[in-house]
Amino acid sequence: MSAAGEAYRLYYWPTIQGRGEFIRLALEEAGAPYIDVARGDESAGQGVAAMMAIMNDPDLGEPPFAPPFLADGDLLIAQTANILLHLGPRHGLEPPSEAARLVVNQLQLTIADLVKEAHDTHHPVASSLYYEDQRAEAAASAKDFREHRIEKYLRYFERVLAANPESPNWLVGETPTYADLSLFQVVEGLRYAFPRAMAARKSHWPKVVALHDRIADRPRIATYLASDRRIPFNEDGIFRRYPELDDEA
Amino acid sequence: MSAAGEAYRLYYWPTIQGRGEFIRLALEEAGAPYIDVARGDESAGQGVAAMMAIMNDPDLGEPPFAPPFLADGDLLIAQTANILLHLGPRHGLEPPSEAARLVVNQLQLTIADLVKEAHDTHHPVASSLYYEDQRAEAAASAKDFREHRIEKYLRYFERVLAANPESPNWLVGETPTYADLSLFQVVEGLRYAFPRAMAARKSHWPKVVALHDRIADRPRIATYLASDRRIPFNEDGIFRRYPELDDEA
Numbered sequence: 451m452s453a454a455g456e457a458y459r460l461y462y463w464p465t466i467q468g469r470g471e472f473i474r475l476a477l478e479e480a481g482a483p484y485i486d487v488a489r490g491d492e493s494a495g496q497g498v499a500a501m502m503a504i505m506n507d508p509d510l511g512e513p514p515f516a517p518p519f520l521a522d523g524d525l526l527i528a529q530t531a532n533i534l535l536h537l538g539p540r541h542g543l544e545p546p547s548e549a550a551r552l553v554v555n556q557l558q559l560t561i562a563d564l565v566k567e568a569h570d571t572h573h574p575v576a577s578s579l580y581y582e583d584q585r586a587e588a589a590a591s592a593k594d595f596r597e598h599r600i601e602k603y604l605r606y607f608e609r610v611l612a613a614n615p616e617s618p619n620w621l622v623g624e625t626p627t628y629a630d631l632s633l634f635q636v637v638e639g640l641r642y643a644f645p646r647a648m649a650a651r652k653s654h655w656p657k658v659v660a661l662h663d664r665i666a667d668r669p670r671i672a673t674y675l676a677s678d679r680r681i682p683f684n685e686d687g688i689f690r691r692y693p694e695l696d697d698e699a
Numbered sequence: 700m701s702a703a704g705e706a707y708r709l710y711y712w713p714t715i716q717g718r719g720e721f722i723r724l725a726l727e728e729a730g731a732p733y734i735d736v737a738r739g740d741e742s743a744g745q746g747v748a749a750m751m752a753i754m755n756d757p758d759l760g761e762p763p764f765a766p767p768f769l770a771d772g773d774l775l776i777a778q779t780a781n782i783l784l785h786l787g788p789r790h791g792l793e794p795p796s797e798a799a800r801l802v803v804n805q806l807q808l809t810i811a812d813l814v815k816e817a818h819d820t821h822h823p824v825a826s827s828l829y830y831e832d833q834r835a836e837a838a839a840s841a842k843d844f845r846e847h848r849i850e851k852y853l854r855y856f857e858r859v860l861a862a863n864p865e866s867p868n869w870l871v872g873e874t875p876t877y878a879d880l881s882l883f884q885v886v887e888g889l890r891y892a893f894p895r896a897m898a899a900r901k902s903h904w905p906k907v908v909a910l911h912d913r914i915a916d917r918p919r920i921a922t923y924l925a926s927d928r929r930i931p932f933n934e935d936g937i938f939r940r941y942p943e944l945d946d947e948a
Contacts, residue, residue: 532805606762
């Protein structure tokens with residue numbers, strides 16, 4: 451429940467997991483009521499039109515640059531990591547200390563960097579061009595990403611898990627944070643986009659794999675993943691299965 | 700001065716402005732004492748070696764993924780926007796309300812996205828490859844960036860400036876925030892990397908240009924920019940002047 455005692459309103463593209471999924475996972479784990487506005491009916495004042503009306507409102511004081519954004523009462527918050535920073539303390543998705551709050555945000559921003567790089571493997575030249583017009587560049591970019599960047603990032607999170615003095619199970623503190631939920635999502639996405647590369651390397655980050663499985667087994671997350679609220683991965687989102695970008699282990 | 704009553708210790712690559720510059724500008728505007736550790740002498744326990752020792756310390760509880768990171772007493776904080784989130788309330792670089800704090804962070808994260816895209820114009824395929832090995836791809840990427848992305852981002856900040864109900868001079872509230880300082884730096888960087896494109900389009904974002912000039916004139920910033928603490932732009936940083944990437948207005 452939001453601060454205003456109402457359901458949150460989440461605004462994100464209705465046909466992809468995308469960056470909105472990091473928010474959905476946090477709200478689902480929290481059991482917080484929310485309306486996924488752009489997936490609703492235009493007849494009910496929802497749908498993509500309702501999202502675009504906010505994006506294009508010239509009178510809006512602090513406009514979002516892009517989805518996702520979240521309305522909590524009168525507050526309109528954009529940028530994925532910023533939305534999670536708002537939700538974290540309200541739903542027990544970060545430890546209570548200010549120092550831990552910064553660490554969770556730091557990890558989330560590192561995940562955001564990884565997500566951007568994962569996206570850019572299929573759109574290295576420009577997001578505005580079709581994948582088909584940058585296939586050769588995408589092949590080179592994906593090769594570097596598979597061989598170096600996935601390794602660097604997931605080994606880093608492995609190190610963070612190994613170094614957490616309070617629990618071997620979570621990134622920070624003794625309980626799951628929104629960064630743990632996001633790391634679950636990254637593993638899901640990387641496995642979808644690069645199944646062979648991820649299978650070949652899974653022994654490089656056993657703690658990350660165990661964290662992924664631990665999140666998947668949480669009751670609310672398991673319920674969510676089995677529901678039709680979870681949009682399947684597809685080739686319009688961040689993580690896309692183009693087999694030619696996964697052509698070497 | 701840090702919470703611990705000591706000078707902050709900033710860790711960043713010593714020969715480029717890079718992402719560290721967003722932190723330097725905030726500390727300079729605040730008049731906060733800081734040691735730019737990697738630019739110091741190894742004989743004094745500083746230099747790049749001191750930075751790498753932290754990066755590679757296997758016992759470090761919450762290791763940084765990459766520079767910049769900032770030590771404030773015992774606290775070690777990484778990720779540019781996260782460091783600024785820590786510094787903001789300590790040095791009057793954000794308005795006091797939690798809602799405004801989120802807005803400033805939101806703007807900073809949007810600036811971070813722009814900075815990443817600016818970097819990727821010269822390294823679209825992979826950061827680990829030389830520019831010379833991805834020149835054709837860089838030309839295509841830079842063209843899209845000049846024609847579409849700079850426009851989209853700077854017109855967005857123009858809109859934010861126009862919509863601030865408290866002041867036409869700053870992005871949020873009545874006084875300059877760290878996001879204003881960062882937007883100044885982005886304009887500096889874009890003018891360095893894309894002088895022709897930026898000159899041809901400056902009438903598209905007059906409020907952003909005025910904000911840039913207002914920041915440049917602030918006494919502490921003016922002193923900093925004229926000092927040897929300000930590293931000149933060069934072709935190792937985020938913003939690089941490759942004339943062939945600026946070949947059309």
